[in-house]
Amino acid sequence: MTEEEIKQGLIDKFNYLQDKVAVKRARRLFIEVSMDKFGEVFDHAVKQLNFSMLTTITGLDEGERFGLIYHLASDNGIMLNIKTSIPKSDPVLQTITGYFPSAEMYEREMADLLGINVKGLPEGNRYPLPDDWPADQHPLRKDWKSDVLDKKENQ
Amino acid sequence: MAEEKEFRIPIGPQHPALKEPVSFTLALRGEKIMGVDVRLGYNHRGIEKACEERTYIQDVYLVERICGICSHAHSTCFVQAVEEIAGLEVPKRALYIRTLIGELERVHSHLLWLGVAAHEIGFDTLLMFTWRDREVVMDVLALLTGNRVNYGINTIGGVRRDIDKEEIKEILKAMDILEDRTKYYIEVATQETTVVQRLSGVGILSCEDALRLGAVGPTARASSVARDIRRDDPYAAYGEMKFDVITDDHNDVYGRAVVRLKELLESFKMIRQSMANLPEGPIAVKAPRKIPAGEAVSRYEAPRGEDMHYVKANGTDKPERVKVRAPTLANVQAVRHMLRDRYLADMPIVVAAIDPCFSCTDRLISVNDMDKNRTDTLEWQDLRDYSIEWYKKRGVDFSKMRKLK
Amino acid sequence: MRFGKTKLGKMAMEVLKTFFQKPITILYPAEKIEMPEKFRGKLIFHPEKCIGCQLCVKDCPSNAIKIKKLPDGKFEAEIDLDKCIYCAQCVDSCPKKALEATKDVELAQLDSNKLKVILNAGPEEKPQK
Amino acid sequence: MINALVAILIFPGFLFLSAFALFAEYADRKIYARLQNRVGPPIFQPFADIIKLIAKEEIIPEDANPQMFKLAPLFALTAAVTSIFYIPMWMTGALFSFTGDAIVVLYLLTIPTLSFFIGGWYSSSLFARIGSVRAVVALFSYEVPLFMGVLSSCMLADTWSLSGVAVFYEKHPWFWLFNLIGFGVALTALLGKLEKGPFDIPEAETEIVAGGFTEYSGRFLAILRMTIDMEMVVGASLLAAVFLPFGLMFTPIIGFIIYICKVLFVVACISLMRTVVARLRIDQMIEFCWKYLVPLGMLQLLLNFIIKGVILK
DSSP states (O other): OOHHHHHHHHHHHOGGGTTTEEEEETTEEEEEOOHHHHHHHHHHHHHTSOOOEEEEEEEEEETTEEEEEEEEEOTTSOEEEEEEEEESSSOEEEOOTTTOTTHHHHHHHHHHHHOOEEETOOSOOOOSSOTTSOTTOOTTSTTOOTHHHHHHHTO | OOOOOOEEEEEOSSOTTOSSOOEEEEEEETTEEEEEEEEOOTTOOOHHHHHHTSOHHHHHHHHHTSOSTTHHHHHHHHHHHHHHHHTOOOOHHHHHHHHHHHHHHHHHHHHHHHHHHHHHTTOHHHHHHHHHHHHHHHHHHHHHHSSSSOOOOEETTEESOOOOHHHHHHHHHHHHHHHHHHHHHHHHHHHBHHHHHHHTTSSOOOHHHHHHTTOOHHHHHTTTOOOOHHHHSOOTTGGGOOOOOOOOSOOSHHHHHHHHHHHHHHHHHHHHHHHHTOOOSOSBOOOOSSOOSEEEEEEEEETTEEEEEEEEEOSSSSOSEEEEEOHHHHHHHHHHHHHTTOBGGGHHHHHHHTOOOOOOOOOEEEEEOTTTOOEEEEEHHHHHHHHHHHHHHTTOOOTTSOOOO | OEETTEETTTTHHHHHHHHTSOOSOOOTTTSOOOOOTTOOOSEEEOGGGOOOOOHHHHHOTTOOEEEEEOTTSOEEEEEETTTOOOOOHHHHHOTTOOEEEOSOOOOOOSSGGGGEEEESOOTTSOOOO | OHHHHHHHHTSSSHHHHHHHHHHHHHHHHHHHHHHTTOOOOOTTHHHHHHHHHHHSOOOOOTTSOHHHHHHHHHHHHHHHHHGGGGSOOSSSSOSSOOTTHHHHHHHHHHHHHHHHHHHHHHTTOHHHHHHHHHHHHHHHHHHHHHHHHHHHHHHHTTOSOHHHHHHHHHHSGGGGGGGHHHHHHHHHHHHHHTTOGGGOOTTOHHHHTTGGGTTOOHHHHHHHHHHHHHHHHHHHHHHHHHHOOOSOSSOHHHHHHHHHHHHHHHHHHHHHHHHHSOOOOHHHHHHHIIIIIHHHHHHHHHHHHHHHHHTOO
16 A cells, blocks of 8 residues: 555545645655544544554644644554644544544643643543643643743742 | 452652652552552653744754653654755765664663663662673764764754764674673573563563554564564665564563564664665755745654654744654553553563653652641752751751852 | 573673673772763863854854953853753854864862853963964 | 670670671672672771761651651661570580570571561551561561571481580581581572572562661661671571581681681672572562472481481481
8 A cells, every 4th residue: 555545545535635635755644634524534544544553643833723633654654644723712622542542641741731622531640741730821832931930920 | 358458559750660750659459550540741841842942953952852862863853854844865874874873872772771671670780781781882872973872963964973984993893792792681681580580471561452552662562563663664774774673472571671682683783784885975964044834754763662753844943843752652551551460569670661761850859847747848959958957967067068059 | 500491590600700800890080981082071162263153152052152252352252061061063063163072071060150161362371373 | 794794795796796797798799799890899888888877867757656666676686686696606615505596596587577577567658568568478488498407407416506516517527518408498598588689579679669678767777787787697607507517626716717707608609699680579489489498498308317317326
């Protein structure tokens, strides 16, 4: 299954992906898809195209929306990066621990650092910020500056 | 059987078994571990946020200090992503030198792991021997790159130091010494009764669990998951290297030890190959200060597993976003599974078997005063003043020592 | 002694052989170890070569170096050994090779002020013409 | 009365024993280091450690039981010191001896382990509690082989008094060669008692910090360290007296030097054994002791029965 075949397969199955699939270089596939269609594309990629390993989930702060990239890897080294975005006003996301239990840590990291609230995340310790970190501070947001905390402390 | 009260014992964040802070809370019944709950994040230093405020050249050194033992892994991974975005054509000789330093770092990291694992099972003699022989590879690295740990050999567009004839002779001499020492350690690890007894049957991770929990690197390869980024997604000069991926079907800590030791032999083979056909030519190409907009994902087979960097550039000289996924984060999930219904005595060796690599944290202790019966936290400075006062009362005055910053 | 496939005390011979060899550890403060030639230790500064372009200040990952212009036209480098991570990026970035890394790695100080080192053509160093 | 007091407090008693204990610890650590290609500590290192510990502030945990916490180390120390008087060191007769003092010495050697348990249990820290329970669990595995080894040699000499054993071997000089299996069994079991080598499970620093001694600091830790060193000297001289009973008939001076060499030989064996093997788990230790040491001990007993019946009749 070379990159071209995968690309062609995806386009045939989901026609709304017409010009959204790009092969950047050998073994790298980038897909842009909207949040509502993300579920079925992700399911197809994991189940049929056997991308059996989730490397990680990257969260981006893009002005008034949150960008999310799911990095999936298959056994022969091909990497499929599915890019979606959710509005910053209500940053809600479905968990994928059903497919990959290890996604729990990556989703918890996004919840802490970007303030995305992930539905269906199993109960557990906070990662990576300490417990006494103020709940409304999300360090990876562009508008967050590190001295915000110092000002809050010496009020 | 009456419901025995479970005995919750905290291991960490400061504990002799853990070289770096992570906190496991084990629910024990007698000596059997019933449940494990992991608390990470003690070493979170906001590297990803810091990368966004520095230029690409400064980021190379910042990313290199994510982890002490696999510093070259992180810096090569980052530099490859930036070169891909900028479309730089890295000279072949630089790729060979990067592969050489990468394999030397794998040798140094695996020998270090063997010593730490031996210490965890109380076999300090093997620790002393392995760390004595590790000095050979550390000296070679210091000779080549100018530093024993954070080599700083990478720069955007190539490498910063070249290798000349005598250094190649030094490397090959070191490889012969290390090869027969490694062969001896394989014998010890596979034949010494107490070592075999302490390692086999411990920390079981079956093949399906390894795939389901997303284990990477030697931990996965010891459960016969044949995944190795150097072969599947070759980078640097691994495309032209002939080596085979070591897998083992013991699914336990013994298998991981055997996989890591045999990987050492593969590394020696690769280092000799890279030295044999080291191409001539420049070692770096001029890199622009401002990287054009774009994004790239780069993967690297670090000694502990697959290390991934995602870099997004926005045309300025500072990256828009750098995402780092260290191999240990993937293996921590597997530790919880492996520790269930094992003995407490196995906890250190199971945790050490995934070769965790977190990093250091700041110093703060909480002391509750008996008489004033309130808990106050002592910052490093107050701890220092308290100890000076305590010794002054006993006639030894340290206060003349100037206060450190 | 053999226990099934494994041997108890496999390292006995090696350990006894080591007993009669010279120990490999040295008593550090008394005996010293020489760092290899190209080791990146403390920096030295050649003020006469410096043209004050501040490239090293821009590229320093932990902004540990400051270049100040002296009234007599020369330049003076102030390096904070506490912040410096000895990556020698400044040595590479400097177009005029005014900075150089030495092998000196024993830089511990009791007093933190001694860590701020001012390198210039001081009176004792005659500025070579 | 006076020379009994001098004997107890000064010469073969507390002062000599503590000096010899510190020297034995130095010898153990130096051999251990040289076997691992390291330089090893200077000769005054153990003495410096003890002085440093005595100078340090001792912290008693808040909800620990102060009396038990303070008394446990003292019990252990006194038991270790009193047991040296019944062991014949360089003359065939020990300082005090009565029939059955072999049993008394063996029980005196058990008291330190029990007081470590009490100290660990009453220091109310999780690690100390687990460490002390492990110390007692290990007690059941190495105690029987140790008793078997020592008593099989006494049984050959047909007397329960250690001095009697020394007298018997003086009359039959080459008989101690029959006890070599017993010597091996007792030496391995002694490793368990001293919590060294493969059996240092109760204070396995990578699992439970320092086991029973986790909460101890300052003077109490100094006493505990001294007790373990003295236990090593007492155990080694017990094995020397029972298994290597030669060199007792010469003048006291040469006898004394031979005694010191015998004890240092046993300490060297202990160091070699603890260098070469990794630490076992508690279940593996019990399994090893009951599957291999006890049968060997029985074999030794059987051998002695045959010798006693056939040759000595």
